[in-house]
Amino acid sequence: MAYVNPSGEYDRDQRYIPTRITADGRDGYPVEPGRYRLIVSRACPWANRAIIVRRLLGLEDVLSMGIAGPTHDERSWTFDLDPGGRDPVLGIERLQEAYFARYPDYDKGITVPAIVDVPTGQVVTNDFAQITIDLSLEWARYHRPGAPQLYPPELRDAIDKINRLVFADVNNGVYRAGFAGTQEAYEKAYARLFARFDKLSDLLAGQRYLVGDTITEADVRLFTTLARFDAAYHGHFKCNRSKLTEMPVLWAYARDLFQTPGFGDTIDFVDIKKHYYVVHKDINPTGIVPAGPDLSNWLTEHGREKLGGRPFGDGTPPPPPKAAEVVRPGHGPEAAGLTAEATAAVEATAR
Incomplete structure (x- = not known):
């Protein structure tokens, strides 16, 4: 989310969900193959980062990816590229549903990339800057052989x-x-x-x-x-x-x-x-x-x-x-x- 302040300057809302998926599970979400789903849109530059890093590190088999369509309304990104307009793993039409599943009164941006906990259908994090760092560091056990060090x-x-x-x-x-x-x-x-x-x-x-x-x-x-x-x-x-x-x-x-x-x-x-x-x-x-x-x-x-x-x-x-x-x-x-x-x-x- 963003708004234009009284001086006419654009201010990006950077109040992202700070929960992290870590090797030791200290935030309650341990790294587990198959447990989470990365939701992206190929249109979005912030999500594109996560798509690239996931691919370079070879995490496709341990972290599935759902792709929202390129457009959205004021409510949410939608899964209009999928049959029936629903994500085939999460079963939802709008990413908003995963946010509300965890935070019923969520009032910030419904943004991509977001990582969703598949068993509960709840969003874990949308902190795009931390997501890619954690894919490099916290998910290291599951990197492909020959994966580059993106954050040495x-x-x-x-x-x-x-x-x-x-x-x-x-x-x-x-x-x-x-x-x-x-x-x-x-x-x-x-x-x-x-x-x-x-x-x-x-x-x-x-x-x-x-x-x-x-x-x-x-x-x-x-x-x-x-x-x-x-x-x-x-x-x-x-x-x-x-x-x-x-x-x-x-x-x-x-x-x-x-x-x-x-x-x-x-x-x-x-x-x-x-x-x-x-x-x-x-x-x-x-x-x-x-x-x-x-x-x-x-x-x-x-x-x-x-x-x-x-x-x-x-x-x-x-x-x-x-x-x-x-x-x-x-x-x-x-x-x-x-x-x-x-x-x-x-x-x-x-x-």
Whole structure:
């Protein structure tokens, strides 16, 4: 949830459910294979983080995933992609039902990602920032062989620092520009966003990834915003100093990740555009979804391997997504021409 304060600035409601699923079960929810269900929407950048991390770590067989549709009303995300409009595991039509099952008077945002306790049907947490960290640390026993270290101890301070900056100025910054209630608030958010983009470009001009020489949690968090930038934020949120394709370093960095197994194959460009342009009636009252942009350029050569680094460190790329979790035909990577050859090339580089 969010609102525009009296000065016209967008304020994100960050009162998330702080309960954690941990190896020792200290919050009452121990890590158990098959017990929980991760609820996402491919349209949402915050949920997309959890989709990527779950896939990179190989947790598909221990943490099932339910996918809500790209649009919602003021009440909740819905499972309109599933037969009968119900999640096949939880049996609910709206994610709201899982929140109310635990908190009947819940008055905060019904957000994704959320993890639901399947036996009780109750939401456990929707703390998106903590969810991905816990998937790396608390679920480690169940990681696939060769899973990368996305939050290694020696890099955590550096990862946390850049995550704070990227969240404030980029991940949330695009929303601060898009939902600003005054010209002054919009221009302030716009300036912060592109100032941070310039600094990130300077950093990434000399190194392949944000922290260290492998993919980390920091790269996952930046990528999900970059993947949506030209499709939604540039036009819909008026973040229009430059398209991503016009920022050479960030564009090459984004393509490098997009062409890495576990990243581009989670992106649903159709759902992304439909969500932003249909749901935000206050910004786009006609609900018209743009036909563009052309996506084929996501597959062009990026040249980032010249900077060195190994995408998965001492680990290995994840296997292809499970059949039930492949992005719908015409919606995702194949819409941008993400070929088997491109995936194979990335995998060869990672070895």
